[in-house]
Amino acid sequence: xxxxKNAASRFVPDVVNGEKQIPFKGVGKFKPENKFASHKIYSxxxxxxxxxxxxxxxxxxxxxxxxKDGMTISTHHHLRNGDIVTNYLFxxxxxxxxxxxxxxxxxxxxxxxxxxxxxxDGTIHHIEGSMNGPLGKFTSEGxxxxxxxLRSHGGRYQSVQDGEVHIDIAVIAAPASDQFxxxxxxxxxxxxxxxxxxxxxxxxxDKVIVVTDNxxxxxxxxxxxxxxxxxxxxEVESLGDPAKIVSGTTxxxxxxxxxxxxxxxxxxxxxxxxxxxxxxxxxxxGGTSLAFIxxxxxxMKRKGVxxxxxxxxxxxxxxxxxxxxxxxYILDGQTFDLDGVRSMKDNPKxxxxxxFTSYNYHGKxxxxxxxDAAILGATEVDLYFNANVVSHSDGYLxxxxxxxxxxxxxxxxxxxxxxxxxxxxxxxxxxxxxxGPGELIDVIVxxxxxxxxxxxxxxxxxxxxxxxxxxxxxxxxxxxYEICGGAPTKPNVDKNxxxxxxxxxxxxxxxxxxxxx
Amino acid sequence: MAVLxxxxxxxxxxxxxxxxxxxIESANKGGVKTSVVSKVDSMYGQSINDLLIAMCxxxxxxxxxxxxxxxxxxxxxxxARFEAAYKKLKPEDTKEFLPSFHKNNHKGTSRDRLRRSRLxxxxxxxxxxxxxxxxxxDAVILDxxxxxxxxxxxxxxxxxxxxLRAVNFYNAERMVRINQMPMGLDDLKFVIxxxxxxxxxxxxxxxxxxxxxxxxxNIIKAEHNISNEIYLMPIIESALGVVKSYEIASASDKICxxxxxxxxxxxxxxxxxxxxxxxxxxxxxxxVNAAKAxxxxxxDSVFSDVxxxxxxxxxxxxxxSLGFEGKGCIHPRQVQVVHEAFAPTEKEIEKAKKIxxxxxxxxxxxxxxxxLGSKMIDAPVVKRAQxxxxxxxxxxxxxxxxxxx
Numbered sequence: 001x002x003x004x005k006n007a008a009s010r011f012v013p014d015v016v017n018g019e020k021q022i023p024f025k026g027v028g029k030f031k032p033e034n035k036f037a038s039h040k041i042y043s044x045x046x047x048x049x050x051x052x053x054x055x056x057x058x059x060x061x062x063x064x065x066x067x068k069d070g071m072t073i074s075t076h077h078h079l080r081n082g083d084i085v086t087n088y089l090f091x092x093x094x095x096x097x098x099x100x101x102x103x104x105x106x107x108x109x110x111x112x113x114x115x116x117x118x119x120x121d122g123t124i125h126h127i128e129g130s131m132n133g134p135l136g137k138f139t140s141e142g143x144x145x146x147x148x149x150l151r152s153h154g155g156r157y158q159s160v161q162d163g164e165v166h167i168d169i170a171v172i173a174a175p176a177s178d179q180f181x182x183x184x185x186x187x188x189x190x191x192x193x194x195x196x197x198x199x200x201x202x203x204x205x206d207k208v209i210v211v212t213d214n215x216x217x218x219x220x221x222x223x224x225x226x227x228x229x230x231x232x233x234x235e236v237e238s239l240g241d242p243a244k245i246v247s248g249t250t251x252x253x254x255x256x257x258x259x260x261x262x263x264x265x266x267x268x269x270x271x272x273x274x275x276x277x278x279x280x281x282x283x284x285x286g287g288t289s290l291a292f293i294x295x296x297x298x299x300m301k302r303k304g305v306x307x308x309x310x311x312x313x314x315x316x317x318x319x320x321x322x323x324x325x326x327x328x329y330i331l332d333g334q335t336f337d338l339d340g341v342r343s344m345k346d347n348p349k350x351x352x353x354x355x356f357t358s359y360n361y362h363g364k365x366x367x368x369x370x371x372d373a374a375i376l377g378a379t380e381v382d383l384y385f386n387a388n389v390v391s392h393s394d395g396y397l398x399x400x401x402x403x404x405x406x407x408x409x410x411x412x413x414x415x416x417x418x419x420x421x422x423x424x425x426x427x428x429x430x431x432x433x434x435x436g437p438g439e440l441i442d443v444i445v446x447x448x449x450x451x452x453x454x455x456x457x458x459x460x461x462x463x464x465x466x467x468x469x470x471x472x473x474x475x476x477x478x479x480x481y482e483i484c485g486g487a488p489t490k491p492n493v494d495k496n497x498x499x500x501x502x503x504x505x506x507x508x509x510x511x512x513x514x515x516x517x
Numbered sequence: 518m519a520v521l522x523x524x525x526x527x528x529x530x531x532x533x534x535x536x537x538x539x540x541i542e543s544a545n546k547g548g549v550k551t552s553v554v555s556k557v558d559s560m561y562g563q564s565i566n567d568l569l570i571a572m573c574x575x576x577x578x579x580x581x582x583x584x585x586x587x588x589x590x591x592x593x594x595x596x597a598r599f600e601a602a603y604k605k606l607k608p609e610d611t612k613e614f615l616p617s618f619h620k621n622n623h624k625g626t627s628r629d630r631l632r633r634s635r636l637x638x639x640x641x642x643x644x645x646x647x648x649x650x651x652x653x654x655d656a657v658i659l660d661x662x663x664x665x666x667x668x669x670x671x672x673x674x675x676x677x678x679x680x681l682r683a684v685n686f687y688n689a690e691r692m693v694r695i696n697q698m699p700m701g702l703d704d705l706k707f708v709i710x711x712x713x714x715x716x717x718x719x720x721x722x723x724x725x726x727x728x729x730x731x732x733x734x735n736i737i738k739a740e741h742n743i744s745n746e747i748y749l750m751p752i753i754e755s756a757l758g759v760v761k762s763y764e765i766a767s768a769s770d771k772i773c774x775x776x777x778x779x780x781x782x783x784x785x786x787x788x789x790x791x792x793x794x795x796x797x798x799x800x801x802x803x804x805v806n807a808a809k810a811x812x813x814x815x816x817d818s819v820f821s822d823v824x825x826x827x828x829x830x831x832x833x834x835x836x837x838s839l840g841f842e843g844k845g846c847i848h849p850r851q852v853q854v855v856h857e858a859f860a861p862t863e864k865e866i867e868k869a870k871k872i873x874x875x876x877x878x879x880x881x882x883x884x885x886x887x888x889l890g891s892k893m894i895d896a897p898v899v900k901r902a903q904x905x906x907x908x909x910x911x912x913x914x915x916x917x918x919x920x921x922x
Binding site: 395 | 556590850
């Protein structure tokens with residue numbers, strides 16, 4: 001493995017897990033010449049004409065699907081931290097003695113700590129997806145056999161569609177399915193909302209297995225996953241812990257500092273002229289990207305304006321705005337609470353989206369760039385507005401990229417971050433891992449002030465007379481360094497040992513994650 | 518008294534953030550051994566070690582083993598925890614390891630400064646200190662009294678002392694609530710030399726308490742050769758205190774405000790504290806009256822339900838109508854609501870503008886008597902109008918160039 005310097009001046013390997021890589025060339029610079037991936041033509045003559053694809057158990061289905069060493073197995077993360085299907089899946093794979101699997105989840109959660117023993121014994125070769133919590137620690141310490149690959153939600157779709165990742169078997173956990181494999185996530189005891197993240201898997205995998213705890217009579221509608229893409233259906237007792245799949249209700253943070261940041265964001269959007277009739281925004285379900293919703297709601301009511309659509313991360317707060325007529329549509333990538341699930345099920349204006357519609361960079365456009373404002377988080381930012389979202393300042397991988405990279409393309413991308421966490425400054429001299437180029441990041445809002453990217457002279461002009469604390473990023477950094485007792489030192493890493501790479505939305509390699517010494 | 522060999526201070530446990538635990542065991546030989554486990558080791562491990570060594574040198578601690586469990590404590594906290602542990606071992610050592618002053622903390626204050634909101638910060642919870650001022654309270658109170666557990670009283674003093682010096686509270690006035698007497702008198706050594714602006718004296722029941730505190734302050738000021746003004750704010754928290762409120766409010770010319778604490782007052786009466794507050798109307802009115810009679814500000818108690826912002830707003834409106842000029846806050850999000858509720862109405866602003874203009878006109882013409890239409894305006898009315906204008910412009914209800922209109 002040779003490290004080469006890419007267009008962002010980061011060193012990245014030319015080969016990852018035996019596959020040749022293209023280093024990051026700049027935003028919008030890489031134009032692939034090859035064709036989309038495809039698979040062999042199927043014939044319905046090979047499938048039961050009565051439409052009944054139910055198999056007795058997962059092991060039988062995996063056997064029939066031709067599971068063997070070195071295959072790529074995909075799962076999705078709609079069941080979040082309540083998921084037991086993925087752990088069960090690997091228990092079965094392990095029992096079959098199969099090795100060196102490339103696990104390709106759309107995201108991982110702390111509940112997947114169970115899989116560490118399979119990473120250790122060679123059942124799983126490496127992870128391409130996200131490496132959160134215990135899996136992140138395992139990877140950072142250099143214990144994974146292969147090199148981890150981190151992709152955004154859009155990048156995951158792109159990698160499958162472009163043939164970068166070929167899925168041998170997709171295992172789709174579905175809260176409702178019929179015998180034909182039509183499936184959705186809005187019905188049943190394990191209802192989780194939309195199943196958009198599993199779309200690429202259903203369309204492109206060689207074999208598709210739907211696992212459900214709620215087998216309903218044909219037709220299972222809405223069919224978020226179409227049975228025509230499905231090979232086998234397995235019925236199990238439970239997909240997981242409903243309380244951890246969606247929260248009963250999403251609660252807004254009580255942290256006064258986060259609320260202050262949320263309030264600054266709402267006021268900034270107002271004063272910059274972004275909150276106006278027909279505007280659109282992206283919201284999330286955690287921290288500040290949720291907390292700013294009530295603040296913009298109040299401003300919208302006062303001004304008498306409506307949003308044309310909101311991208312979610314849906315929660316009860318977004319649903320309330322939809323139901324009160326303040327938003328015309330929710331375009332929902334991921335449903336976070338029971339109000340969100342109910343609304344998606346009953347309200348035609350609460351629409352499920354997929355990484356294809358919202359985020360895929362190799363398509364004829366995507367929704368992310370139509371959005372007027374996106375509010376995102378970050379673990380670190382530097383003075384050039386470059387940001388990190390996967391690792392912490394101690395060098396450990398902690399989070400996945402999620403839709404974060406894709407959302408950077410909104411017309412006004414705002415990172416809501418504390419200026420420091422405990423004693424850890426967030427505005428650093430050099431981000432530990434580069435995940436988002438600064439040219440796409442417009443505003444950084446902290447409790448100590450709002451910094452606008454100097455490239456955005458339009459935004460700077462718009463808030464020139466504002467009473468908001470608009471400050472240069474450097475000045476906020478200096479203040480925080482004084483509080484924390486100087487600039488932090490960098491973690492001790494082995495620069496010759498890459499444990500994971502961060503892909504950009506076009507499949508090129510943006511940065512490397514190194515082994516902690 | 519037996520000489521301790523081992524002492525500790527600070528906090529430990531999975532849930533602790535922005536704090537640390539320090540244990541010092543003294544020895545007769547072997548030099549200083551440190552063992553540090555820190556959440557921020559890769560970023561500030563060296564800095565932590567440097568501070569420990571500097572403190573050992575300062576206190577001439579030559580042989581000891583020191584254990585630090587750090588959860589991201591800022592340097593002023595780490596130093597306070599170390600010193601608290603050390604002083605338990607060597608109470609006779611009078612040397613103090615003082616962090617340098619943040620430039621904002623040299624600021625003085627004035628007797629009639631605006632005190633609409635004062636944000637309580639538990640004195641032993643340093644994680645709340647650095648961001649408190651960002652919520653723009655008129656004052657912060659570093660509390661050594663009710664919010665600090667008896668076992669942590671000593672430890673909290675070092676933390677509050679260091680915070681008064683090193684933490685930027687932005688433009689908030691820096692207050693400290695000391696303990697009840699006699700412990701409160703000992704607290705003063707930790708705050709008076711460090712540019713505190715106002716000392717809150719809890720559970721006042723006589724002028725004597727005020728005089729004792731004032732005398733102790735004067736002794737410490739003389740010892741340290743400091744001349745900045747330090748004001749006093751007595752808290753009335755009992756039936757007897759209410760009866761003596763005028764005596765208390767007029768006990769010293771250093772008193773800037775009189776305030777009331779309703780949790781303890783209602784407990785003293787043996788009644789429930791209600792949202793409506795009928796049970797305390799006599800006490801509140803008496804305190805307002807005593808304050809005004811003594812020429813100091815009247816400041817209301819805290820509103821305890823941090824989730825009920827509308828209740829808070831109504832409570833402040835009521836306080837304002839009774840004559841109070843400020844309210845205690847126990848959560849940063851209460852500050853803005855308090856400021857908004859104390860803001861003058863449009864009608865009040867219009868009236869104040871006319872009075873201020875008439876006053877300036879009279880001054881320009883050298884006329885001693887201010888009049889508006891056919892009405893004479895007294896000096897206190899002019900002063901109130903000026904106060905209204907200040908509040909209006911602070912709440913952005915009035916452009917600072919309004920006179921040009």
